[in-house]
């Protein structure tokens with residue numbers, strides 16, 4: 001190498017000398033170069049005053065001092081200006097303290113928050129956030145209470161069979177105070193302002209306040225995400241969730257029967273969560289609120305999945321937990337409108353949510369490719385087990401729970417329809433996972449039968465895997481969602497009948513459960529067969545098929561479907577012990593009958609002949 005400085009050879013050890021040196025004098029300066037300022041939410045739209053009002057104790061004068069951003073960022077806090085308060089006098093210790101508000105953070109920010117917060121948050125090999133929901137891995141319906149006041153006493157469904165367990169306004173406020181004192185005692189809280197319902201005329205604004213970053217990411221995924229402009233004009237929320245799930249309820253307080261408490265006040269438009277970190281509590285709590293608000297506007301709220309064919313044919317998939325709403329509405333050949341919660345108004349269907357919540361036990365890429373591929377950066381994976389080193393998830397592992405879940409924004413499904421709205425449904429598919437193995441894989445229903453099975457809301461899943469074979473247990477949950485409805489089931493049933501009649505939808509009953517014998521003897525119907533059955537419903541093939549009627553349940557079953565072995569269409573063929581089949585069939589029919597007795601004295605809508613037909617549409621034996 002030629003030497004410019006008189007015979008002394010210099011060697012290039014630095015292989016990056018073509019690049020200019022970094023323009024930083026200190027490591028802090030270098031770090032600050034890394035992050036470019038985001039467009040700040042305009043000052044006038046600062047939500048701090050509104051959030052402080054949300055977090056205000058009802059016993060003290062005004063809301064807590066809040067400051068935006070992470071405490072780690074060490075920005076000097078500026079107190080929120082309260083109109084009522086004189087700025088210099090602190091009336092309580094709590095008013096001297098600052099709580100940092102992390103407002104509508106992005107998924108990346110929430111990942112970092114989650115890692116810092118809990119030892120249980122990890123990034124999986126596909127980029128999802130794996131986390132634990134703590135001691136509760138499912139909802140706690142027996143701990144959900146609704147304030148009974150003069151209005152709700154008259155309006156809501158109370159008493160036997162109802163999901164609404166009462167509490168009074170005072171105890172609600174006491175629990176609210178407990179949650180607020182907990183949240184305000186923290187250094188930081190997460191606040192999300194988001195929407196429910198893609199129907200622009202019936203959109204609801206929700207605020208979620210929580211102590212866990214994972215909860216904020218879960219709701220970011222599950223609710224509709226506002227644009228920056230929508231956030232600037234968000235204003236006052238229509239409904240607020242206070243999630244203090246890390247902190248227990250006070251068992252000595254009135255009405256409290258455990259340290260878990262989910263409290264809803266429809267008058268205050270608030271929900272308070274204590275003593276459970278299961279995130280589904282927030283999602284389904286809001287669903288309950290929609291079941292209250294929407295029917296008042298003539299809109300039917302539905303525990304159903306929904307998708308649409310290329311020709312605009314919409315199908316609803318009703319069913320209890322684990323029956324296949326998410327699995328079957330996520331269909332590569334159709335547009336996904338939503339997997340769990342919808343509204344049916346006079347202008348068509350709309351998804352309530354902005355995301356999906358899939359069961360992922362035994363998930364496989366082959367059987368459910370779209371859900372598999374949706375588990376990537378931004379997705380929350382709850383209670384799954386993964387390899388410590390490779391961070392590959394073992395979806396077959398039930399060590400933590402059988403109810404492992406993935407929560408992802410709906411646009412993670414490639415053929416999601418955005419905005420998530422569609423025309424009136426053509427097919428209404430009722431899913432039941434019949435672990436008794438006696439319901440046919442598919443039956444065509446008349447309107448009365450559709451209503452009978454909708455009100456019954458049957459499934460029989462066998463959850464237990466630990467101690468060998470377990471008995472199937474029948475669950476009847478009115479409207480396939482008794483845990484979420486607010487009014488008497490007949491109100492929703494009448495609305496469904498009216499809409500199905502008005503818009504000419506056909507009802508179907510699809511058994512996604514057992515075939516060839518009950519649980520322990522037979523096996524679950526293969527998902528590819530169920531998909532073929534669903535395809536035949538969508539295509540219209542099944543409307544013109546040949547049918548025969550089953551004994552006892554009186555169901556119309558097709559004699560053949562493309563791609564499905566004909567012998568499985570009538571369950572009796574698949575049982576080797578015909579005596580056991582008949583016995584099991586009658587047993588299930590008896591359970592249906594017992595369950596329906598409470599509805600026998602109710603009128604469904606104004607059409608009394610339809611009520612009579614519904615009563616007669618059950619099993620006959």
Ligand SMILES: Nc1ncnc2c1ncn2[C@@H]1O[C@H](COP(=O)(O)OP(=O)(O)OP(=O)(O)O)[C@@H](O)[C@H]1O
Nearest residue numbers: 321322323324325326327358359512525526527530
């Ligand atoms: N034949 C079948 N049809 C549908 N699902 C099946 C079938 N066989 C097995 N499965 C499995 O059953 C589960 C159905 O769960 P899915 O998430 O669809 O429930 P869901 O109805 O959406 O319940 P939730 O309301 O709790 O979210 C999935 O794990 C799916 O893989």
Ligand SMILES: O=C([O-])CC(=O)C(=O)O
Nearest residue numbers: 138139280284321340357
């Ligand atoms: O709410 C949950 O935990 C999951 C769900 O969708 C249901 O149970 O219907």
Ligand SMILES: [Ca+2]
Nearest residue numbers: 326340357358
């Ligand atoms: Ca689901």
Ligand SMILES: [Mn+2]
Nearest residue numbers: 303320321340
């Ligand atoms: Mn559900």
